[in-house]
Amino acid sequence: MSYKIPAFRHPNLPRNELGHTTKDYEGAVSTLCAGCGHDSISAAIIEACFQKNVPPHRVAKLSGIGCSSKTPTYFLGHSHGFNSVHGRMPSVATGANMANRELLYIGVSGDGDTASIGMGQFVHAVRRNVNMVYICENNGVYGLTKGQDSATTDLGSISKKGEPNALEPIDLCSIALQLGATFVANSFSGDKTQLVPIIKAAMAHRGFAFINVISPCVTFNNTPGSTKAYDYIRQHMASTNTVDYVPPADEITAEFPEGTDELVTMHDGSVINLHKLEKKHDIHSRSSAISLIQEYRAEDKVVTGILFIDEETQDIHETMNTTDRPLRDLGTKELCPGGAELDAINDLHR
Amino acid sequence: MKPTDTSNPEYFHKVVDCQYACPAHTPVPEYIRLIAAGRYSDAYMINWESNVFPGILGRTCDRPCEPACRRGRVEDKPVAICRLKRVCADMKDDVKARMPEIPKKKNGFKLAIIGAGPASLTVCRDLMPLGYEIDLFEATPKAGGFMRQQIPSFRLPAEVIDEEVGYILDMGVNTHFNTRVESMKELLAGEYDAVFVGTGAPTGRQLKLPGWELDGGENIQVGVEWLAQVAFGHTTETPKDVIVIGGGNTAMDCCRTALRLGAKNVKVLLRTPISAMVASPWEIEDTRAEGIPIVEQHSPLEYIVENGKLKAMRFEVIDYSIDENGREVFTPVGREETIDCELVLLAIGQANAFPWIERDIGIEFNEIGLAKVDDETHQSTNPNVFFGGDAAFGPKNIITAVAQGHQAAISIDLFLRGENVSERPDPSTNLVTQKMGIHDWSYASMVTEEKRHLVPHVDLEEAIHSHTVEVELGFDAKTALEEAERCLNCDVETVFTADKCIECDACIDICPVDCLTFAENGEEADMRRNLTVPALNLGQDIFVSNDLKTGRVMVKDEDVCLHCGLCAERCPTAAWDMQKFLYIAPKPQTALREKAE
Numbered sequence: 015m016s017y018k019i020p021a022f023r024h025p026n027l028p029r030n031e032l033g034h035t036t037k038d039y040e041g042a043v044s045t046l047c048a049g050c051g052h053d054s055i056s057a058a059i060i061e062a063c064f065q066k067n068v069p070p071h072r073v074a075k076l077s078g079i080g081c082s083s084k085t086p087t088y089f090l091g092h093s094h095g096f097n098s099v100h101g102r103m104p105s106v107a108t109g110a111n112m113a114n115r116e117l118l119y120i121g122v123s124g125d126g127d128t129a130s131i132g133m134g135q136f137v138h139a140v141r142r143n144v145n146m147v148y149i150c151e152n153n154g155v156y157g158l159t160k161g162q163d164s165a166t167t168d169l170g171s172i173s174k175k176g177e178p179n180a181l182e183p184i185d186l187c188s189i190a191l192q193l194g195a196t197f198v199a200n201s202f203s204g205d206k207t208q209l210v211p212i213i214k215a216a217m218a219h220r221g222f223a224f225i226n227v228i229s230p231c232v233t234f235n236n237t238p239g240s241t242k243a244y245d246y247i248r249q250h251m252a253s254t255n256t257v258d259y260v261p262p263a264d265e266i267t268a269e270f271p272e273g274t275d276e277l278v279t280m281h282d283g284s285v286i287n288l289h290k291l292e293k294k295h296d297i298h299s300r301s302s303a304i305s306l307i308q309e310y311r312a313e314d315k316v317v318t319g320i321l322f323i324d325e326e327t328q329d330i331h332e333t334m335n336t337t338d339r340p341l342r343d344l345g346t347k348e349l350c351p352g353g354a355e356l357d358a359i360n361d362l363h364r
Numbered sequence: 365m366k367p368t369d370t371s372n373p374e375y376f377h378k379v380v381d382c383q384y385a386c387p388a389h390t391p392v393p394e395y396i397r398l399i400a401a402g403r404y405s406d407a408y409m410i411n412w413e414s415n416v417f418p419g420i421l422g423r424t425c426d427r428p429c430e431p432a433c434r435r436g437r438v439e440d441k442p443v444a445i446c447r448l449k450r451v452c453a454d455m456k457d458d459v460k461a462r463m464p465e466i467p468k469k470k471n472g473f474k475l476a477i478i479g480a481g482p483a484s485l486t487v488c489r490d491l492m493p494l495g496y497e498i499d500l501f502e503a504t505p506k507a508g509g510f511m512r513q514q515i516p517s518f519r520l521p522a523e524v525i526d527e528e529v530g531y532i533l534d535m536g537v538n539t540h541f542n543t544r545v546e547s548m549k550e551l552l553a554g555e556y557d558a559v560f561v562g563t564g565a566p567t568g569r570q571l572k573l574p575g576w577e578l579d580g581g582e583n584i585q586v587g588v589e590w591l592a593q594v595a596f597g598h599t600t601e602t603p604k605d606v607i608v609i610g611g612g613n614t615a616m617d618c619c620r621t622a623l624r625l626g627a628k629n630v631k632v633l634l635r636t637p638i639s640a641m642v643a644s645p646w647e648i649e650d651t652r653a654e655g656i657p658i659v660e661q662h663s664p665l666e667y668i669v670e671n672g673k674l675k676a677m678r679f680e681v682i683d684y685s686i687d688e689n690g691r692e693v694f695t696p697v698g699r700e701e702t703i704d705c706e707l708v709l710l711a712i713g714q715a716n717a718f719p720w721i722e723r724d725i726g727i728e729f730n731e732i733g734l735a736k737v738d739d740e741t742h743q744s745t746n747p748n749v750f751f752g753g754d755a756a757f758g759p760k761n762i763i764t765a766v767a768q769g770h771q772a773a774i775s776i777d778l779f780l781r782g783e784n785v786s787e788r789p790d791p792s793t794n795l796v797t798q799k800m801g802i803h804d805w806s807y808a809s810m811v812t813e814e815k816r817h818l819v820p821h822v823d824l825e826e827a828i829h830s831h832t833v834e835v836e837l838g839f840d841a842k843t844a845l846e847e848a849e850r851c852l853n854c855d856v857e858t859v860f861t862a863d864k865c866i867e868c869d870a871c872i873d874i875c876p877v878d879c880l881t882f883a884e885n886g887e888e889a890d891m892r893r894n895l896t897v898p899a900l901n902l903g904q905d906i907f908v909s910n911d912l913k914t915g916r917v918m919v920k921d922e923d924v925c926l927h928c929g930l931c932a933e934r935c936p937t938a939a940w941d942m943q944k945f946l947y948i949a950p951k952p953q954t955a956l957r958e959k960a961e
Contacts, residue, residue: 020811020928022438024877024897036878049868049936057873204869232868232936244866248914 019043031067039063039070041091045084049236051203051229052082052151056089058206059120059149062213063090066261074110074117078103078132081158082124082151082229090120101132104139107146108330114340115331118217119146126156129165129184140193140222145329147216147223150186151203153231154242161234172239185311187321190224191304196327197223198303199320202247203230207256211286212320214259220281221327228316252310254295254319258287280325288320297323365888365908367917370859373793376945378905379922380855382445385432387767389791389949390414392429392445393855397807399452400848402841405459407452412459414949416486416532416766417511419524422450423836424515426644426761434852437901438877438924441816443850447836451844453524464493466535471495473780476556478545481509482762483753484562485532486769487776490952492535494777499556500537503544505596507533509564510754511762513592514614516621517832548721548749558748558776561721561735562769565714565754571609575667583674584667587618587711594621594831602627603706607677609633609664610711611641616651618709623654624831631703632658635694637684650835653821654828662701663694667708676704714759734758741785742772750776770949777952789950798856798942799932805942807853809929817847853927857945860918862910864939871931871940872896879921880931882912895921 019040027035039060044053063073073093077083079100086095094117098106107121128136128150139148154167163171166186167179190198197219201209209227216223228247230236236243241250255276262283276297278286288297296302303322310317330336337344370376378384382392391410398407411418425446433442473496477484480502488498506512508525533539545551551559568586570576576584583603587610593599606627608619611634619630632651634641637660641648652658662679669675679702683695716734721727726746728736735744737751744751752772753765775785798806820837821827827835839847872880881895885908892899892906899906899921909918932940 018810019874019930020876020926021813022811022876022924022926024879024924025437026897026900027878028897044874044934047936048934049866049870051868053873053934054869057869204867206869230868232866236866236936244868245913248867 030064032069034064034070036060036064038092039090041086041088044088046081046088047157047231047233049232050081051153051227051231052085053088054203054206055149055151055209055227055229056085058203058209058213060089061206061210062217065210066214066217066259068118068217072117073120075120075122076103076107076110077122078127080124080127081153081231082122083127085151086120086122101127101130101135103127104132104135104144104148107148108139108142108144111144111146111330112336114342115145115336115338116340119144120217121146121148123148123150125150125152125154125164125166125186129186137189137193140190140195140224142330143194143196143221143327143333145220145222145331147213147225149213149225149227151229152186152226152242153229153235154183154240155231155235157231157234161231168241171241172237173235174233174237178239185307186226187224188304188307191300191322195224195322196221196324197320198322199223199225200307200316200318201225201227202251202316202318203227204244204247205251205318208253208318211257211259215257215280215286215320218259218280218282218284218286219323219325221324221329247316250314250316252315252317254292254306254317254321255288255290255297257320258289260285260287278323278325286320286323291319297321365885365891367862367910368905368907370907373791373947375905376793376795376857377791377947379857379925380945380947381432381434382429382443383855383947385428386415387428387764388415388770389767389947390429391855391946391948393851393853394946395452396443396445396448396848396851397853399448400808400845400851404452404455405457405462408456408459409462411449411452412531415763416489416769417482417528417762418449419453419528420511420520421763422446422448422453423520423524424511425449425763428763434854434924435850438852438926439815444816444819444839444847447819447839448844448847451839454838455841455844460531463531463535466492467495469495470497473497473557474555475499475558475560475776476501476551476554477560477562478551479503479509479561479563479753479755480507480529480539480541481562481564481753481765482511483755483765483769483772484509484560485529486766487560487562487752487773488535488537489532490770490773491776492532492537494952498537499540500533501540501543501545503542504592505541507539507541509562510765513595514588514617516591516594516617518620518624518827518830518835519617521832521834544720546720548727549725552725552746552748556748557780558750560772560776561749561751561755562753562765563718563755565716565759567715567717568614568710569713569715571664571710571712573664573666575669578669578672579667579674583706584708585710587614587709588714590709591617591621594625599625601625604628605705606630606707606709607633607703607705608709608711610713611636611643612711612713613643613647614714615709615711616643616647618711619656620651620654621831622707622709623656623828627707630656632656633662633664633679633703634658634660635663635682635684636692637661640684640692654824663696665700668702674706674708676702677708678702714754716755716758732758740771740788741775742768743775743779743785747779770951774950774952781953789953791950792948794946795857795859795943798929798944799938803933805856805929807856807942807944808849809853809856809927809942811852811926811928812846812849814846814850816850817843855945855947856927856929856942858920858925858927858931859941859943860907860909860920861939861941862912862918864937865909865912865918866937866939867912867914867916868936870934870936874930874934876928876930877924877926879923879925881919882914882916883919884915885911885917891919892921895919897921899923
């Protein structure tokens with residue numbers, strides 16, 4: 015068993031604007047099962063951070079408990095990390111974000127961590143519009159406890175255990191949309207051409223960016239009867255759009271036929287170029303997104319791509335009018351403004 | 365692109381860069397693993413089967429394997445393959461008992477082999493165990509040819525030659541030393557069923573400039589002949605000032621030998637710049653380490669001989685360039701230099717000469733004075749006569765001579781059994797999985813970051829006072845192990861089974877050198893450009909699988925694959941597997957054949 019990746023990399027590996035190669039965004043060798051979809055998502059996060067020229071030390075990765083929540087060890091080895099209590103990642107992320115808004119927050123969770131034990135946490139992070147990327151690595155099974163059906167397992171889906179699931183699933187994208195999430199996407203771990211630009215777009219979004227990534231569990235849920243198996247997703251996946259991420263400095267020169275492409279300018283000046291495959295869907299309409307999910311589901315299809323964006327939104331800092339600077343940078347003068355200031359405040363309440 | 369046919373043994377053979385580059389195709393990674401395991405005798409025998417002279421080659425090989433070594437493409441320096449070969453020769457036990465048995469009952473065929481150099485000895489080694497009777501003719505008192513006569517003892521001790529030549533002569537070869545064959549015609553008229561010519565390229569080139577006649581070859585000597593004189597103890601000292609002309613390995617051997625025989629002031633002069641020297645880089649390094657100046661861009665003009673005694677040599681300083689046709693251009697800069705010398709050693713190339721082969725016995729010669737020899741079968745235009753080594757195609761090196769000896773032995777055996785010599789036997793190959801458990805391999809899959817180890821040398825002062833003190837000391841067991849661990853085990857091949865693949869990306873994500881891609885099939889040039897990292901080294905193949913479920917194909921660029929096995933370790937369905945590929949170059953039939961009456 016190899017516990018270490020060899021140090022050598024391809025001598026022609028490309029470098030990004032910071033002079034980094036993808037090696038600089040890697041973490042330790044994965045200890046997940048061979049073939050786990052989560053490893054592909056880790057690789058997609060590495061590739062997205064590399065392409066987006068993210069300085070590794072300006073990232074905080076947060077997670078809870080579960081197979082998915084182990085993965086932050088396997089990417090961005092030079093970044094900050096917090097492996098929290100089961101289902102409590104959203105609270106830790108919210109707290110960290112309140113304390114320092116300057117970091118890029120990447121939360122990684124799974125279907126158990128998000129849709130079961132952490133549901134109460136997840137929904138509040140959504141409605142608070144915490145500025146973070148929230149990736150749910152959704153395999154529809156409790157892998158770490160040996161293969162029980164989870165809250166996102168589809169009705170009738172048969173895992174390795176052999177029994178069809180008797181309960182209705184929670185659709186996390188729909189819930190996020192209903193709770194006011196400002197960026198919602200659905201993707202598949204086996205399709206990095208789609209997933210990498212979605213992650214880059216999510217990182218450019220100011221506000222809560224939710225990405226549900228279907229990530230097959232090779233050990234317990236990659237069976238012929240499962241709706242979260244590699245084969246099933248490949249056969250039933252339907253993209254609503256494909257995404258090009260255009261960094262802020264680049265000019266868009268190509269012209270597109272009417273109605274096929276939509277350019278969305280993000281808060282940081284970058285542009286997301288959506289090549290629409292589903293013409294009737296309006297990316298800025300919450301209800302259109304919700305009905306799209308339901309229509310596809312009725313046809314036994316899994317809709318992927320960016321489902322909804324509200325790029326004009328304001329995040330929790332703006333809503334609460336908090337300080338621009340990280341708390342650690344605030345000195346005694348700002349934190350203890352003195353007696354005169356206190357008197358002024360007290361006067362307001364007299 | 366068509367799916368890669370990995371059942372063709374040459375595909376996986378090419379992945380084993382070192383073995384593929386070796387003229388004798390020695391299974392390098394296989395013996396390096398045995399060295400790492402401390403099984404020196406086993407490692408020696410694998411070498412011996414393939415290259416016949418592991419101890420000799422471990423000191424003197426031209427090492428085409430090392431520039432080919434994958435490690436050199438991954439980091440700076442290749443594995444020190446040549447010096448590891450020496451380790452197994454140095455540290456082995458007595459291997460006499462492991463030598464092939466020689467049949468008491470002969471097969472009835474009798475061969476004459478002319479010249480006792482590496483090519484001839486290889487033919488003896490290959491054919492003696494099959495029951496052939498062999499008469500070996502050698503003009504000098506001992507066997508070894510170039511290895512004994514031209515390579516100085518401080519690089520290759522005589523005991524090493526004696527041992528390895530001995531294994532072959534002890535098979536019962538009828539040796540005829542101090543016997544120069546004067547007529548091929550007589551030989552062919554005699555009792556021999558076939559003749560092998562392995563006489564090397566024994567004649568060094570003369571340089572007859574003005575003044576040469578006055579010396580008459582007294583103190584202007586041909587380097588290879590002078591080295592042979594030293595090797596046989598006929599020359600034991602040199603004058604004070606010595607000039608060596610030439611930039612090849614013979615020149616390096618001449619100057620270092622002269623230093624050891626008492627010369628105080630040895631200089632090497634060459635027409636080209638040092639950067640264009642043909643000597644092996646390590647030979648140049650060792651020469652300079654001994655303080656011998658190499659003077660570049662000096663073209664010899666004249667020998668200055670006074671009263672019948674060589675006094676000096678006059679040179680013209682030149683400017684060196686390469687013209688648009690790739691030819692060397694030497695332009696005088698208008699300055700001359702005279703350098704004192706009492707001995708000049710000429711090392712400007714070797715030539716073949718066959719005055720003893722009559723021109724009316726069916727052996728045709730080409731315009732440069734070499735016999736016309738088939739480059740695969742080594743058969744001349746007289747079907748009973750075969751050539752190998754430098755005698756066949758001009759001066760090359762020991763390992764090439766060995767490889768040609770193997771080919772000639774195959775041909776002689778086929779020819780005498782009445783079979784078509786052009787139908788060459790196949791190599792024998794074996795492909796076995798290395799999987800021991802879920803994530804456990806039977807080879808050391810971890811890739812060490814250890815840098816190449818230098819071979820320790822004896823103290824310089826001690827070295828230059830004797831021409832028989834070996835300069836290189838060889839690796840000790842610990843260093844050998846560390847160096848052996850640097851081998852990437854390229855013969856443990858990545859074997860892909862398309863119908864097992866579920867396209868989960870696990871291998872692509874884990875591959876440390878990004879050599880895997882799922883791609884749409886297309887033209888090779890486009891495919892190479894569009895891989896995860898473009899495959900720009902056209903000398904290395906790309907593997908293309910059969911179609912996968914999604915219609916894509918798995919593409920692997922072989923260029924910098926570390927053979928770390930992580931793709932196979934992370935593969936949930938064992939679509940990737942690590943399988944050891946053993947390629948043994950073809951040999952003459954091993955079964956005893958009798959001459960048909």
